[in-house]
Amino acid sequence: MILEAVDISKKFPVEKGMFGPASARTVALDRVNFRLMEFTTLGIVGESGSGKTTLARVLLGLIPADSGTIRFNDAFISDFRKDVQIIFQNPYNSLDPKMRIKDALYEPLIIHSVCPRREMRGKASELLRIVGLDDAAMERYPSQFSGGQRQRICIARALACGPKLLVLDEPISSLDLTIQAKLLDLFVELKEKFRLTYIFISHNLSVIRHIADTVLVMKHGRVVEHAAAHDLFERPAAEYTRQLLEAAR
Amino acid sequence: MSPLLEVKGLKVDFHLENRIVHAVEGVDLQVRRNETVVLAGESGSGKTITTLALTRILPAPARIVAGQVLLEGRDMLALEEKKLYSIRGGVIAYIFQEPASFLNPVLTIGEQIVEAVIWHQRLGRQEAQDQGRELLRQVRIAEADRVFNSFPHQLSGGMNQRAFIAMALACKPSLLIADEPTTSLDVTIEAEILKLLTELKEKVGFSLLFITHNLAIARKISQRIYVMYRGRVVENGLTEDIFKDPKHFHTRELIAAYHKIGKL
Numbered sequence: 001m002i003l004e005a006v007d008i009s010k011k012f013p014v015e016k017g018m019f020g021p022a023s024a025r026t027v028a029l030d031r032v033n034f035r036l037m038e039f040t041t042l043g044i045v046g047e048s049g050s051g052k053t054t055l056a057r058v059l060l061g062l063i064p065a066d067s068g069t070i071r072f073n074d075a076f077i078s079d080f081r082k083d084v085q086i087i088f089q090n091p092y093n094s095l096d097p098k099m100r101i102k103d104a105l106y107e108p109l110i111i112h113s114v115c116p117r118r119e120m121r122g123k124a125s126e127l128l129r130i131v132g133l134d135d136a137a138m139e140r141y142p143s144q145f146s147g148g149q150r151q152r153i154c155i156a157r158a159l160a161c162g163p164k165l166l167v168l169d170e171p172i173s174s175l176d177l178t179i180q181a182k183l184l185d186l187f188v189e190l191k192e193k194f195r196l197t198y199i200f201i202s203h204n205l206s207v208i209r210h211i212a213d214t215v216l217v218m219k220h221g222r223v224v225e226h227a228a229a230h231d232l233f234e235r236p237a238a239e240y241t242r243q244l245l246e247a248a249r
Numbered sequence: 250m251s252p253l254l255e256v257k258g259l260k261v262d263f264h265l266e267n268r269i270v271h272a273v274e275g276v277d278l279q280v281r282r283n284e285t286v287v288l289a290g291e292s293g294s295g296k297t298i299t300t301l302a303l304t305r306i307l308p309a310p311a312r313i314v315a316g317q318v319l320l321e322g323r324d325m326l327a328l329e330e331k332k333l334y335s336i337r338g339g340v341i342a343y344i345f346q347e348p349a350s351f352l353n354p355v356l357t358i359g360e361q362i363v364e365a366v367i368w369h370q371r372l373g374r375q376e377a378q379d380q381g382r383e384l385l386r387q388v389r390i391a392e393a394d395r396v397f398n399s400f401p402h403q404l405s406g407g408m409n410q411r412a413f414i415a416m417a418l419a420c421k422p423s424l425l426i427a428d429e430p431t432t433s434l435d436v437t438i439e440a441e442i443l444k445l446l447t448e449l450k451e452k453v454g455f456s457l458l459f460i461t462h463n464l465a466i467a468r469k470i471s472q473r474i475y476v477m478y479r480g481r482v483v484e485n486g487l488t489e490d491i492f493k494d495p496k497h498f499h500t501r502e503l504i505a506a507y508h509k510i511g512k513l
Contacts, residue, residue: 047435048406147292176291176462177506184510203435206510233513247437248513 001035002076002165002197003059008032008068010054010221028054029065030221038076038164041191041198043212043229045205045244051221052201056169059199060086076164076197082112085158089170091150095142101128101153102138108160127156130193131186148179155186159194167199172207184210205248209233217241251322253423253456254280254303259316261298261307272298272311274480280424285450285457287467287488289503290477296460299477300426304337305330321423339369342422346429348413352401358385358412359397362419369420384415389445407438414445418453425450428460443470464503465511468492476500 010029029051036042044052057063059070061080077083088094095104105124109115115123125135131152142150151171158166168187172180184207191198202208208215208229215232217225217240225238236242261273273295280286288296301307303318303325318325320340325333345351353361362381366372372380385393388411401409410430417425427446431439447470450457461467467474467488475485478499484491495501 047437177464177511178291178462178502181506181509204510205436206513209513210510244437245513247440 002038002073003036004071005032005034005059006069006071008055008058008065008070010051010058010063010065027221029058031068032218032221032223034216034223034226036165036197036199037213038073038197039191039195040213041200041211043208043215044199044201044218045203045208045215046218047203049220050218052203052218053169054221055218056086056167056199056201060084060167082161083164084167085161085163085165086167086169087151087154087158087171089173091147091154091174092142094154095150097142099141100138101140101142104142104153105138105157105160108157112161114161123160127160128153130159130190131156146179147175148183151175151183152186155190159190162194163196165197165199167201169201170203171200173202173204180207187211205233205244217244250282252279252281253321254278254458255317255319256299256303257317257319259299259302259318260314261295261302262312262314263310264312265310272480273302275316276477276480276482278475278482278485280456280458282423282456283450283454284473285447285459285471287471287474288458288460288477289462289464289467289474290499291462291503294477295480296477297428300343300428300458300460303426304333304341306337335369338365338417338420338422340422341424341426342417342420343426343428344410344413344417344430346432348409348430349401349406352409352413354401357398357400358404362397362412362416365416365419381415381419384419385412387418387449388412388415389441390415405438406434407442410434410438410442411445414442414449418449421453422455424456424458426458426460429462430459431466432461432463446470462503463511464492464507468507476503 008029009031011025012028014024014026032055046052058065102124105127106120109120109123124138128134128137133149133152172183188211190196200211212229215227215229216223217238219240224240225232232241236245256276256278259273259276263270263272276299290296298311302313313326359381362384363377366377366380382393382397385396390396390411396404396408396412431442434442443466446457459471471488474488474491475482476497476499483497484500491500492504495504
C-alpha cells in the first residue's frame with residue numbers, strides 16, 4: 001500500500017454578502033476512506049462539484065482537511081515534494097507563458113537537485129523524448145504548442161524529479177478525443193516504464209474504464225462506491241453509479 | 250426541394266501580420282430542413298470558422314475570399330450588412346461551448362431573453378416577459394421563475410446552457426448551429442442537453458448543425474456527417490455509412506478514438 005486515506009472531511013464556507021461572516025458551510029468531502037496500492041491506478045469519477053478535485057488537493061496537502069488522516073507509506077513516499085506530482089486539466093494555465101520550455105524543465109531539476117547543471121540539457125532532452133517531443137521544443141515558448149503538446153510538456157515536468165505517485169486531475173478532458181486517446185496511451189506506457197502509481201480523476205467513464213484498476217465514485221463529497229474497475233462497469237452496486245453509466249451509453 | 254442551407258466553395262483566409270493562413274479551403278456542405286448534421290474534426294480544422302462565415306460574424310483577421318452561402322436560395326455573402334441583422338439570430342442562431350462567456354454577466358437571464366424576443370419578434374415588454382418564461386419552461390427548466398431572475402454566475406454550466414438554448418430559440422430560427430455545446434459539461438448533463446436538443450428540433454422544427462470532435466455524439470444525434478481536416482471537408486455521408494466504412498484516415502482516427510474512449 002502506498003497511501004491510506006481515513007475519514008477525510010472538508011467543508012468550505014459559503015460567502016453571504018461581501019463583508020458579512022460566512023453563514024453556512026458546504027460539505028466538500030464527507031468521511032472519505034480509501035487505500036491505494038502501489039503500481040495501480042485509482043480512478044475517481046463523479047459530477048462537477050462532487051469533491052474530486054478537493055480530494056486531490058487535500059491529498060497533495062495544497063489545502064488542509066478539517067479532519068481525518070492521510071498516511072503515506074515511507075517505503076514509497078519518503079520525500080513528499082519529489083515523490084508526489086500533479087498534472088492539471090488545463091495545460092494553458094500550468095506553464096509560464098514567458099518561460100522557454102527548457103527553462104520550465106530545468107526548474108524542477110534545479111529545485112530537487114536532480115542532476116548537476118552540466119547534465120541538465122541532456123536530462124531535459126531525455127524528458128522530452130519520453131513524452132514524444134523532440135529537442136526543437138527546448139527553445140520555444142508554451143504559446144507555440146497545441147493543447148496536447150503542452151500537456152506532454154507538463155507531463156515531462158512532472159516526471160523530472162522521478163516521482164512515485166502522480167495525481168492526474170482531468171488531464172485530458174480539455175483536448176480533442178483523438179488527442180485524448182494518444183495521451184491515454186502515453187500514461188499507460190509511462191506507468192509501466194517508471195513503475196508509477198496514478199490517481200486519475202475524470203468525469204469520462206470510458207477513459208476511467210480504459211486506465212483504472214479500481215474506481216471511486218463520488219457524489220456530494222461522499223464515496224458512493226469503491227470497486228475494482230471491471231466489477232464496477234459490469235455490475236455497478238450503487239444506484240448512482242448505474243445512473244452515471246446509463247448517461248454515458 | 251432545395252436544401253435550407255447550401256455552402257459552395259467557401260474559402261476563408263486569415264490575414265496575419267506577415268502571412269496569410271488559409272483556414273477554410275473550399276468547403277461544400279448542405280443542410281436540409283429538419284435534419285441534424287454533424288461537422289466533425291480536430292481542433293483547428295476549420296469547423297467553427299466555417300459556421301461563423303455563414304452569417305459573416307468572423308473575427309477581424311479572417312476574410313471570406315470565395316464561395317457562396319445560400320440560405321433558402323439567398324446568397325448571404327452578397328447581402329448588404331443591414332439585411333443580415335434579422336438573419337443573425339432570427340434565421341440562423343448559435344449556441345457555443347461556454348455559455349457563461351456569451352451571456353451578459355450583469356443582466357439577469359430574463360432580461361437577456363426578453364431583449365432577444367423584443368428585438369426579433371417586435372413584442373411589447375409584458376408579452377416578451379411571458380414568452381421568456383415560457384421559453385425557459387420549453388428547455389425543461391423546472392424553476393423557470395427563479396432562473397428568469399438569476400444572473401449567469403448563480404447558475405450551473407448545464408443551466409446556463411439551457412438558458413442559452415432558450416435565448417437562441419427566442420427568435421424562432423430555421424437553423425441552430427451548436428458549436429461543441431456539451432464539451433465542458435458532465436456526462437449526465439451532456440446526455441440531458443443532447444436529448445433536449447433532439448426533442449426541441451422535432452417540436453419546434455429547426456435544422457441542427459452540430460460541431461463536435463466526439464463521434465459518440467454524432468452517432469447519437471445525426472443523420473449525416475461532414476468530416477473536416479485542415480480546412481477541407483475530406484469525407485461526408487450518412488452517419489451509419491461513415492461508421493461502417495470510413496474512407497479518409499482522419500475519419501478513421503476519429504472513429505478509433507470513439508471506440509477507445511468515446512463509448513462505454
